[in-house]
Amino acid sequence: MARRHADAATFGACAQCGTRIDYLAPANGSSRRLTPVSKRLCDNCRHRSASLYLSANALRARDGDTCSLCGLFVPQNAVKPHPLAAEVDHVLPISMGGTHDPVNLALAHKTCNIKKGNRPPSWKRDPDEVEPLLADWRSSGPIPPPPSCSVEDCDRRVESAGVCSTYRWRLRKYGSTDLPLRPERPSHCTAADCDKLVRAKGLCRSHYARHLRAGTKCTESSCERESNTRGLCKPHYNQWLARRHS
Numbered sequence: 001m002a003r004r005h006a007d008a009a010t011f012g013a014c015a016q017c018g019t020r021i022d023y024l025a026p027a028n029g030s031s032r033r034l035t036p037v038s039k040r041l042c043d044n045c046r047h048r049s050a051s052l053y054l055s056a057n058a059l060r061a062r063d064g065d066t067c068s069l070c071g072l073f074v075p076q077n078a079v080k081p082h083p084l085a086a087e088v089d090h091v092l093p094i095s096m097g098g099t100h101d102p103v104n105l106a107l108a109h110k111t112c113n114i115k116k117g118n119r120p121p122s123w124k125r126d127p128d129e130v131e132p133l134l135a136d137w138r139s140s141g142p143i144p145p146p147p148s149c150s151v152e153d154c155d156r157r158v159e160s161a162g163v164c165s166t167y168r169w170r171l172r173k174y175g176s177t178d179l180p181l182r183p184e185r186p187s188h189c190t191a192a193d194c195d196k197l198v199r200a201k202g203l204c205r206s207h208y209a210r211h212l213r214a215g216t217k218c219t220e221s222s223c224e225r226e227s228n229t230r231g232l233c234k235p236h237y238n239q240w241l242a243r244r245h246s
Helices: 002-010 043-051 056-063 110-116 127-140 165-174 205-213 234-245
Strands: 011-013 020-022 086-090 105-109
Touching: 056 086, 056 105, 086 110, 105 110, 110 127
Parallel strands: none
Antiparallel strands: 011 020, 086 105
């Protein structure tokens, strides 16, 4: 009895082809476990349906400008986040085993698609709820597109201060939309008579280690030599090793 319940919790069947799915195994091409939505389909069916996905413009060209949920007109110039903007509706919701196949996709208003949620395909919205939005649209005309970034050759949406999020971050960090020029870094050690590759601060590994130890003295009493390892100079470090292995 316990084993049967364990199998029911960790295994399932693909909603499209019936293949057994291991819920605890990582998804194909990912190191994460399956999400609740991806548990509905096996890897093959999920990838096949994703490759057939159609955009809202493609559905408009195929089915016309009518919302599949309320039956009213979907304005072509309405852009998100306007409630009348065009969206792709899954006739059979993904959470119920629906796929991205073209036969399962339909055009819908953004507000209708949100209202539907994961309801069954038979659900339809009352057109009287959407008609006031269409009336306002016809009276006020198309809403102009959101302003774009004021930086030249950047068409991203404005975040604040007239610029997009990328240039806004540069303004806050550098005080300008341009990145500061970084000085050229040497490729080889800058110490005299050393041609090794740079490790840090323009120095190779050996000279950088000496740089870190510069100014530090041996921790042994009455010793003024520079420390080499473990806070000890070379003679005291060798003595420490000899005592350790004796």
